[in-house]
Amino acid sequence: METINKLSVSQLFITDGHKVELLRLMPKSAGFGVYLPHSVAEALHLGKNDHNLVCFIDDESNFTYLVLVKDSDLAEQLRPVILQKRQKAEALHRKIKEEIEAQQQAAEAAVLQV
Numbered sequence: 001m002e003t004i005n006k007l008s009v010s011q012l013f014i015t016d017g018h019k020v021e022l023l024r025l026m027p028k029s030a031g032f033g034v035y036l037p038h039s040v041a042e043a044l045h046l047g048k049n050d051h052n053l054v055c056f057i058d059d060e061s062n063f064t065y066l067v068l069v070k071d072s073d074l075a076e077q078l079r080p081v082i083l084q085k086r087q088k089a090e091a092l093h094r095k096i097k098e099e100i101e102a103q104q105q106a107a108e109a110a111v112l113q114v
Helices: 038-043 072-113
Strands: 024-028 031-035 053-058 065-070
Touching: 031 053, 053 072
Parallel strands: none
Antiparallel strands: 024 031, 053 065
């Protein structure tokens, strides 16, 4: 079993005071795509064919923790759950947008009546 050393951001990147991107999450139909810079992928010991990462985010404390796990089986099991949650969120977004548009139309109609 290989021991993985803990790394800090300063060990992954040499910066001159600029912001450093550790990863980028991009929404897809049944989850998220993840862009990882080459140095981060190397630090996590990920190969080119490692496509199924599971990301856990904990932001209930003073800090935000992000845990990435390479687990293809878990990622496949989570796909339908993620898709369902995403569809519900999109439906709620549409509903709120329609309500805001209706309120704006009602306000415009009230102004025209005065």
